[in-house]
Amino acid sequence: MGEYISVIVDLPVKQVNKEFTYHVPEEWQDSVHLGRKVIVPFGNQKKDGYVIAKKDKAEVETKDILEVADDIVYFNQELLQVAQWMAEYYQCYLITAIKAVIPSGDLKIKTKRVVELAQSKSATKQKINELKNRAPKQAEVLRYLVDHKADLITTELANKVDTSSGTIRRLADRGLVIYEKKEVKRDPYQNLDFDESNNLDLTSEQEQALNSIMEAVNNNQSQTFLLKGVTGSGKTEVYLQAIDQVLEQGQGAIVLVPEISLTPQTITRFKGRFQEQVAVLHSQLSSGERFDEWRRIKNGEAKIVIGARSAIFAPLSDLGLIIIDEEHETTYKQDDHPKYHAREVAIYRAGLKQAATVLGTATPSLEAYYRTQNEDYQLLELHNRIDDRPMPEVEVVDMREELNRGNRTMFSELLQEEITTRLEEEEQAIVFLNRRGFSTFVQCRKCGYVMRCEDCDVSLTYHSNPPLLHCHYCDHKEKVPDNCPECGSKYIKYFGVGTQKVEEQLNELFPEANIKRMDVDTTRKKGAYRRILSDFKEHKIDILVGTQMVAKGHDFPNVTLVGVVTADTALNFPDFRSSERTFQLLTQVAGRTGRGDKGGEVVVQSYTPEHYSIQLAKEHDYKSFYEQEIASREATSYPPFSKLINFLVSAEDEDKVIKNAHKLGELVRGKIEILENNEIQVLGPVQAPLSKLQGKFRWQLIIKGQELDLLREISDYAVTELRDMSISENVKVSVDVDPLRM
Ligand code: ADP
Numbered sequence: 001m002g003e004y005i006s007v008i009v010d011l012p013v014k015q016v017n018k019e020f021t022y023h024v025p026e027e028w029q030d031s032v033h034l035g036r037k038v039i040v041p042f043g044n045q046k047k048d049g050y051v052i053a054k055k056d057k058a059e060v061e062t063k064d065i066l067e068v069a070d071d072i073v074y075f076n077q078e079l080l081q082v083a084q085w086m087a088e089y090y091q092c093y094l095i096t097a098i099k100a101v102i103p104s105g106d107l108k109i110k111t112k113r114v115v116e117l118a119q120s121k122s123a124t125k126q127k128i129n130e131l132k133n134r135a136p137k138q139a140e141v142l143r144y145l146v147d148h149k150a151d152l153i154t155t156e157l158a159n160k161v162d163t164s165s166g167t168i169r170r171l172a173d174r175g176l177v178i179y180e181k182k183e184v185k186r187d188p189y190q191n192l193d194f195d196e197s198n199n200l201d202l203t204s205e206q207e208q209a210l211n212s213i214m215e216a217v218n219n220n221q222s223q224t225f226l227l228k229g230v231t232g233s234g235k236t237e238v239y240l241q242a243i244d245q246v247l248e249q250g251q252g253a254i255v256l257v258p259e260i261s262l263t264p265q266t267i268t269r270f271k272g273r274f275q276e277q278v279a280v281l282h283s284q285l286s287s288g289e290r291f292d293e294w295r296r297i298k299n300g301e302a303k304i305v306i307g308a309r310s311a312i313f314a315p316l317s318d319l320g321l322i323i324i325d326e327e328h329e330t331t332y333k334q335d336d337h338p339k340y341h342a343r344e345v346a347i348y349r350a351g352l353k354q355a356a357t358v359l360g361t362a363t364p365s366l367e368a369y370y371r372t373q374n375e376d377y378q379l380l381e382l383h384n385r386i387d388d389r390p391m392p393e394v395e396v397v398d399m400r401e402e403l404n405r406g407n408r409t410m411f412s413e414l415l416q417e418e419i420t421t422r423l424e425e426e427e428q429a430i431v432f433l434n435r436r437g438f439s440t441f442v443q444c445r446k447c448g449y450v451m452r453c454e455d456c457d458v459s460l461t462y463h464s465n466p467p468l469l470h471c472h473y474c475d476h477k478e479k480v481p482d483n484c485p486e487c488g489s490k491y492i493k494y495f496g497v498g499t500q501k502v503e504e505q506l507n508e509l510f511p512e513a514n515i516k517r518m519d520v521d522t523t524r525k526k527g528a529y530r531r532i533l534s535d536f537k538e539h540k541i542d543i544l545v546g547t548q549m550v551a552k553g554h555d556f557p558n559v560t561l562v563g564v565v566t567a568d569t570a571l572n573f574p575d576f577r578s579s580e581r582t583f584q585l586l587t588q589v590a591g592r593t594g595r596g597d598k599g600g601e602v603v604v605q606s607y608t609p610e611h612y613s614i615q616l617a618k619e620h621d622y623k624s625f626y627e628q629e630i631a632s633r634e635a636t637s638y639p640p641f642s643k644l645i646n647f648l649v650s651a652e653d654e655d656k657v658i659k660n661a662h663k664l665g666e667l668v669r670g671k672i673e674i675l676e677n678n679e680i681q682v683l684g685p686v687q688a689p690l691s692k693l694q695g696k697f698r699w700q701l702i703i704k705g706q707e708l709d710l711l712r713e714i715s716d717y718a719v720t721e722l723r724d725m726s727i728s729e730n731v732k733v734s735v736d737v738d739p740l741r742m
């Protein structure tokens with residue numbers, strides 16, 4: 001029985017995507033089972049593979065496995081199911097999904113050789129007397145080992161008694177001590193102090209939220225909750241107390257936070273409440289540290305896991321609760337295969353274990369809030385901040401009027417005045433600019449009109465050579481008009497401001513201020529990011545100019561002003577989610593101010609200040625924003641009213657990319673014709689918004705429809721056909737199901 005196994009062999013992609021049967025020779029039969037890594041013959045090579053099942057017989061002739069690779073059990077049935085679900089849902093190879101689920105890198109257990117007594121204490125004491133005069137240092141070492149519960153390596157022990165390691169070796173030769181290998185856990189947080197914290201008395205809203213969550217946990221319902229509440233409304237306290245109760249029932253919990261908010265403060269809060277029961281997983285740890293944390297989780301030492309996206313795969317055995325904080329963050333979607341969204345994986349995994357899932361945020365993604373409306377998720381709301389601190393005052397400045405008044409700098413009079421006041425008061429300011437623009441749009445500075453694609457409802461992108469406007473969804477192209485189609489002015493031009501330019505102008509306007517820039521360029525060096533933040537916190541910097549990096553989770557009590565140079569770059573990003581992103585971004589940026597006792601103010605500059613994303617962010621009115629935005633999604637049938645698959649074709653050779661993208665388009669359209677479906681739309685192929693990355697040209701193609709299964713069928717067909725064609729050699733075609741940025 002069980003002489004055969006099904007193995008997923010670790011092959012480079014573009015090869016086969018199926019399991020292979022191998023025979024297990026007698027000597028390995030006890031150690032080979034689900035989740036083990038084996039070495040197998042494949043063709044005339046040796047390959048790694050993972051066991052996904054045992055079998056009694058083989059349908060075909062089989063080869064023997066060569067050996068078992070190590071003594072790690074990489075996954076159990078539950079995590080295998082998660083990997084299989086991801087491979088199917090996100091259309092990737094099972095081996096790719098398995099490798100996302102298991103630990104990677106250096107998977108060695110770290111050991112050290114510690115010195116221990118070879119004989120009993122009383123026998124040793126006798127030896128000490130014998131050696132005292134002849135070899136006093138040796139006697140001292142023995143005395144030390146008798147008196148201390150020592151767990152020291154040779155050199156440390158030698159230091160303690162002020163001798164050399166030779167002394168200890170001689171004791172070993174005499175058979176009085178032995179060296180023993182002991183495992184050591186690499187703990188990245190061992191030097192940190194965690195202030196103990198206890199459960200607070202909950203407010204009635206918190207209490208209600210907690211009760212709803214616990215009801216689901218206690219009844220083993222795989223219910224998803226959306227916990228909506230502004231920063232400081234007490235969401236984390238609800239998480240902590242829910243986890244506390246989950247632990248009492250002997251179950252465990254996973255807490256996901258965006259990588260960037262995995263700050264020592266966050267970790268301290270969880271460690272302070274639950275101490276060693278908390279394991280931390282994120283990409284800043286060494287692979288050894290991550291492996292040790294992984295093993296602590298696997299063997300049940302740690303029952304709470306806090307980590308970034310991939311911590312959703314933590315090998316927790318009895319999962320009761322999953323928490324995803326800042327649910328709307330795009331970093332929960334992985335850019336590489338498997339292109340999974342942690343929220344969807346979480347909900348699938350929770351379903352397997354009848355666990356509850358809590359999504360927390362102040363600005364829910366449209367998808368998540370939509371699901372509360374059709375009662376897929378249960379909405380829980382915290383309406384007020386704990387200390388009743390008011391929300392920051394948001395001023396929206398109309399930049400069209402600044403132009404009329406002859407102000408040609410990128411800073412409105414109001415923003416300049418506010419900065420001046422902050423400098424006088426010795427308070428600090430953040431000047432925020434949306435990510436470094438790789439895309440430029442065309443806008444009229446007199447009336448705010450932006451050139452958009454009429455079919456796709458996204459802004460057109462300016463290309464200089466030849467000077468044309470492109471739609472990055474459907475490939476519509478048009479000339480840049482000389483005059484504004486709306487008001488006829490000649491102030492219509494392309495728009496693009498970089499952080500560097502902002503920094504320069506600020507330096508000119510405020511020569512006495514200490515100004516620092518934080519963006520991709522200035523934070524490339526290791527530690528630079530944390531250094532800028534700590535300098536800012538210590539007020540070595542008056543004005544911090546930055547991109548998204550400054551928008552997240554930091555707590556600066558002395559910051560009383562945030563200036564948003566232009567809300568328009570976010571608003572006119574060529575993506576149907578640009579309004580949603582703008583609302584989230586403005587809300588989040590506003591949250592960076594007024595965290596101390598001094599209150600705070602936000603100045604948002606825009607050429608389209610009347611836009612609902614801006615106006616409703618100013619009012620802190622998510623509900624109205626949602627209603628407007630969801631109506632527009634419905635009208636244009638974008639998600640959540642449709643499903644999307646995005647194909648990205650990339651290669652070093654631009655001609656090949658274009659040829660393949662067009663071929664893919666033909667295949668997709670051909671398949672749709674065969675299916676006789678007239679509901680599915682095909683957009684493109686077109687140059688991707690990010691048209692060249694790391695030396696590779698990029699084109700994209702989008703399909704949009706009601707039924708994901710149908711879209712997948714089309715995608716499967718087209719990609720497989722294309723991969724079999726000679727033109728696709730050295731070309732990468734990558735499929736993104738539910739794309740988040742496009
Ligand atoms: P959020 O996660 O929504 O930002 P937190 O849970 O961090 O909110 O709460 C904000 C602050 O209020 C924290 O300092 C927290 O300790 C405190 N807090 C939360 N709940 C209570 C409560 N019920 N009573 C008193 N203080 C609370």
Ligand code: ZN
Pocket residue numbers: 444445446447448449484485486487488489
């Ligand atoms: Zn105009």
Ligand code: ZN
Pocket residue numbers: 453454455456457471472473474475476
């Ligand atoms: Zn278009």
